[in-house]
Each structure stands twice: as structure tokens, then as C-alpha cells.
Amino acid sequence: MGGHLLPAGGDVLLNSTGTGTIGRSSVFDGHGKFIVDSHVTLLRPQNKKIDPRWLNELLRNPRFQRHLEANCYTGSTNQLELSRSQLMKSAVPTPTHEEQVIIASALRALDTQIQKTEALIAKLEKVKEGLLHDLLTRGIDENGRLRPSPEQAPEFYKESPLGLIPISWGVVRVDELAENHDGQRVPLKKSERKNGIYPYYGASGIIDWVEDYLFDGHYVLLGEDGENVVSRNLPLAFAVSGKFWVNNHAHIYSARDDSDPRFLVEVLEQKDYSRWVNGSAQPKITQASLRMMWFCKPLLDEQVAISNRLEGISQRISREKVAVAKKKTKKSGLMDDLLTGRVRVTPLLDQAQATTPA
Known part of the structure; x- marks a missing residue:
């Protein structure tokens, strides 16, 4: 293995090539023998002078990333390379080692909070996915509980074009769930749109803002065409309320009196x-196709109960997503302040020294 770089604990590894990956860094905490290839730059901090976790945060700072992009990258857009000589010429504000440790610890604490919140969101989304399947196949009984499965209580179910469903449920076409308003849609070319306060919707959400509106009320939009019809990377159906305009790339429905819009x-x-x-170049769900499909339809009270249960967990997920976004914003601002010296960590350092046993 002669001639190869062997990383040691505390080394900082910096990705040196590739659009989208160049500039990524991490602290090497591994044990055993590893090899660093030519696509990675190995930075070994000077002992007792540079804290590796502080150095890693410095490299990840957006301000330093912009410096790398402007001064240290060479090559074409598709094959960028890090110039190690230019990197080593980079001058950065360097606090004392004690301050570096405090800065790294503060930022790492926020990272930990962010990671825990993101893990909770992932867990809640898995719970919602399972709950959604159960609610839309088993429903909620008169006591507000999830019905036993068909295997547990076959007497509660009946055969239908959708398979086994609760006895009290109906199976209907979409027109029995909602009224279609596609005939009222009016597409506007970019040149025809005048900037205003009303959202202009397309197949996957708001694409512009305009000065007038076509609809006013509570509606459900369903993407009609485009790549998302196949990939489903974004929600295909979504609720819309208030005054808005919609183009001809989204079907528009309003729930009938015996249908809950959320359901x-x-x-x-x-x-x-x-x-x-239909179609390959431009996948499309036509209104004619929608009218041929079967959908389950519980009684309105059960639709409301199902929707309330799903809304509760959806709101929890939304709150956690807001919380993680705030934490990321806080970390970004704190990182820039601490790593540039605009905010000093002297009070934290004094506190740490005061609580350290003699």
C-alpha cells in the first residue's frame, strides 16, 4: 500500500472532484486501516492548534464554500477539480483552540437536534402511511376505533370491485364523490399573466400569481398531465381554498354534500x-378515464372521522417540519457568526472554564 494516504482519527476528508459532490467534507472517526483515493483531499489538523470538528464546520460554511468555488476549483462544469495549492493559500479567521472546541460543540448540538427531529419526521411519516392504508381499507367503527381486519372479523366486510370493504361502505364513480369543474378552467400564457395577489395553479401546485381569479371556495385539484402523473414525486391531489386561478393541467373538483373534501x-x-x-411523451389522466374508476365511499360521518385522524398526524408532521426548518436557519446564522468572528464565544468559554474542576 505504499504511496497511498492512510487516514487517522481526527483527519478531515474533503471531496476533491465532481459536480454536486466537490466540497463535501467530514471528520474521519474510523478505526483500522483505510485508503484515501485521489478524489479526496486529506487535511490533518495541527495538534492542539486546530480542532478537526471546527475545521470541518468551517469547510461546510456557505461563505467558505463560495470561496472554494470562486478560487479553488479548476476544470469544466462536468469535471471540477479542487486545486490543493489554492486551497492551502486560503486565509481564514482562526480563533484559539479553546474557542474552536466551543464553536464546534455548539454547532454539533444543533446538528444533533436537527437529526433527531428529522428522524422523528421520518417515523411519523411511516406511521401515517400505515394508518392511511388501514383507514382507507378498514375505516373507523361507531366507537371511534379502527375496525378489525377482514381476517379478524370477516363478517364486517363484503366483496366489491375494490376487493373487501366494510359492509356500510359504497363503491362509486368519481362523479358521486365530487363535481367536476374542468370546463371553467382557463389557461394563461406567461405573456398574458399580470402579476397580482391570486395564486395561479398548475398540475403540481402554484406556478405564478395573477391579478384575477376564476374560483372562490373549497376545491380539490388533481394533476392531469406531466411527469409527476407517473413518478408521483409530488402530491397528485391537493386541497385549494379561497380565490385562485387554475390552468388546464389540473382537474378541479368540489366535494358533494355527502363527501368530506379532506377525504x-x-x-x-x-x-x-x-x-x-395515456401517452408516453406527455403522460395524462383524462377526465374520461377518471369517470371509469371505482372509489370507496363511507358514510359522511365516517369520512369526517377518518379525515380527522389523518389530519391530526399530518399537523404533527407539519409542526416538526417547521421546527427543523427553524433549527436549520438558526444553525446557518450561528455558523456564519461564529466562524467569521462576528459573534465571539468568550462568555461560553468563561463559563466552561469556571465549571472545570481545578
């Missing part, structure tokens, strides 16, 4: 449209 969103979103999609 309508869920049954439209969970539907598998793969066998109904």
Missing part, C-alpha cells in the same frame, strides 16, 4: 392511476 383528497391521492395513464 376526497386522500382517496384521489392514494389511487393507483398507472393503468389509466
